[in-house]
Amino acid sequence: MARILVTETIAEGGLERLRAAGHEVDVRSPSSAEELLELVRGAQALIIRSATQVTAEVLEAGSELVVVGRAGIGLDNVDVAAATERGVMVVNAPQSNVLSAAEHTMALLLAQARNIPQANAALKEGRWERSRWTGVELSDKTLGIVGLGRIGKLVAQRALAFGMRLVAYDPFVSAERARQLSVELLELDELMAVADFVTLHVAKTPETVGLIDAARLEKAKPGIRIINVARGGIVDETALAEAIRSGHVAGAALDVFDTEPCTESPLFELPNVVVTPHLGASTHEAQDKAGDTIAEQVVLALAGDFVPFAVNVSAAEASETVRPFLPMAERLGELFASLSGLAGSLEIEYQGQIAGYDTRILTLAVLKGFFGRVSDQPVSYVNAPALAEERGIEVRESSTTTSHDYVNLIALRGGGHALAGTLVGLKGEPRIVMVDDHTVDVPPxxxxxxxxxxxxxxxxxxxxxxxxxxxxxxxxxxxxxxxxxxxxxxxxxxxxxxxxxxxxxxxxxxxxxxxxxxxxx
Structure with missing residues (x-):
């Protein structure tokens, strides 16, 4: 029997599952970081949501921790690197809120099109403003979907039922996969120029912060409407407000903001803007799924069984020869995602001594780095192959013990780009040694x-x-x-x-x- 510390509210069904497995469930609400340090001592598992900060200090205090479980998707409040260093497994519930987020996107899409919140507020205040809040139909309008991950795909399926034409921007989805979803792939500026509505479903990364900025809005189709249920900061809120004031953008609906909690914004002053306080995952069903899923993952982790949603996998699963290449492989995947609008296939070749070993975990590291840059959900060694399959990307591996220029080499090809790296010297320092078939020598x-x-x-x-x-x-x-x-x-x-x-x-x-x-x- 293990002691499981639960510091935030999760579904009662999840708690019952933990108790049924024979564990002691200790539900507490620490009022300070210091109190959390005391409570975590002696616990074998810690279950949290978004408020509890699992820092290196918390992990050190929880010296008996086997697993930290996040009842939801995001892991911004967990020091995953420190957990990995201490051998603590981190798990989450990555599929718990995708349906709720997709449905909230549709709710905001409809609310923006038909001015429902504004008309509701006016009528409750005693004003019958039927002519003021005339809306538009969704049928035959073009919906631009930025990001065709799990949530984007669900939005596409639902929008089709409204008779909308679908276009999407996602350089990491194959054309064939897009066709299966009845979606036409476009470049982002092309999408903005033809879309009547745009929904965002991308991860918040350095590349996507400010993705929808003043310059992009200026190029957009007049009368466009923006819906964001992804992450705050992807839309430049000040630029969006100015574009709405000018009349170039017809309106917006936002569930997320650059700084949260958010109670003041230039967007709040505009009558044709609909806002909600980050409710994308706030359904009973999503919370129930998150609680049940995280309880299942924690039980498996405590039993030493395979854990499907483990975010960090011990490098001990790799041989002594392969293990030093894991950070390099992940870096290559990350860098390759930034260089390549990959679609169709990704070729990974191992050359030299490492080709004689089991390199499957290196492939997982490449995919983890790659999709960590482009996915709208946390990526692990476990779910990275599934993400490749969902996006229609064929991953092909090849190995040869012959290497002409280096003792070992990892090379990636796809989407018209190529990249290779190795480790050099007695210290095994990483080097990028090829970019697009040009020889270079630069540390990442x-x-x-x-x-x-x-x-x-x-x-x-x-x-x-x-x-x-x-x-x-x-x-x-x-x-x-x-x-x-x-x-x-x-x-x-x-x-x-x-x-x-x-x-x-x-x-x-x-x-x-x-x-x-x-x-x-």
């Missing part, structure tokens, strides 16, 4: 810039000058050479994230073919 860094350019003098100066004007230091740099010896690619490690305006300045410069800014976790 948190902030990187990949620039394709014409083969002509002065191109390094163009990039260096633009970064210098922006106050961005270049920590490392290499000029990649193709098989023909042509230096037409630069890979730079920078001191900070390269702002969008600097990227645009570089793209507009003569001789620059493409610019990819990468911000790794």
């Amino acid at each position: 860094a948190r902030h990187m810039l990949v620039v394709r350019n014409e083969d002509r003098p002065g191109m390094i100066g163009v990039v260096g000058t633009a970064l210098g004007r922006a106050g961005i230091n270049i920590a490392d740099m290499d000029v990649g050479r193709s098989a023909e010896g042509v230096p037409a690619l630069m890979v730079l490690a920078t001191s900070q994230s390269v702002p969008v305006e600097v990227q645009e300045e570089l793209r507009a410069a003569g001789g620059i073919i493409s610019v990819h800014a990468v911000d790794l976790s």
Whole structure:
């Protein structure tokens, strides 16, 4: 029997499942971080929701912890790295609220189209404003879905029933998978130019923060309406408010905000904006599913059985030879996702000594890094293959013990891009050694810039000058050479994230073919 500390409310059915397994369930509501440190001592499992902060200090105090369970999806309040270092399994309930979030999206879509909250408020205040709140039909309108993950897919299915035309932006979904959903894939700016309504279903990453900004709204179809039930910060709220005031955007419906709790926003002043206080997962059914699922995962973890929704998997499952390559493999997947609008297939090749070992966990690490950049849910070694299957991406592995230039090499190909990395020296330091078939030698860094350019003098100066004007230091740099010896690619490690305006300045410069800014976790 184990002691399970539950610090937040979960469904009673989940608690009963834990008790039925013979465990002691200790339900508490700590009023401070200090009280939590005392309560967690002697507990073998800790179950939380979004309010409890599971820090490194909490994990240290809970020296007997086997598992931390989050009754929901997000893990922002759990120090997963510290848990992994201490050998504590972290589990969540990634599928518990997808249906509720999709239905809330449809509710906001309808509320925005028909002005339901505004008309309701007016009538309750004694005003019969029938003509003021004339709405629009959904039928025959174009819905742009940004992100075709689990929630985006459910929204697409429901919107079809309303007779809507569906377009979507998701560079990590194959065209065939999109066709199966009756969705036409477009680039984001194209989607914004044709959509009457846009719904967002993407993870909050450095690439998606401010995804819908003033410049993108300016390019959008006049009269467009924006719905966000994903994460706050993906939409620039100030820019959205200004676009609505100008009349270019007809309205918006938001469930999430850049800072939460949020009780003040320029959007709240606008009559054609519908808002809710992060209710996407707030249904009895979602809470019941989360409680039941997390209880099941915790019971399995305490029994030492396979745990389907484990977020961190012990590296002990890899051989001593393969284990040092796990961080490198995950970094490669993360970097590749930032470079490639992958669709169709991802080829992973292992060369050299590691090819003689079981490399399946390295493939899982690549997929974990890759989908961690693009998924709207936490990604683990366990669920990464399922995400690839859902998005119609075929993962192909190959191995050869022959390696021409390095003792070991991991190479990725797909979506018109290629990337390879290895470990060098006695310390096994990671190196990116190939980008798009250009030879480079750069350690992966948190902030990187990949620039394709014409083969002509002065191109390094163009990039260096633009970064210098922006106050961005270049920590490392290499000029990649193709098989023909042509230096037409630069890979730079920078001191900070390269702002969008600097990227645009570089793209507009003569001789620059493409610019990819990468911000790794």
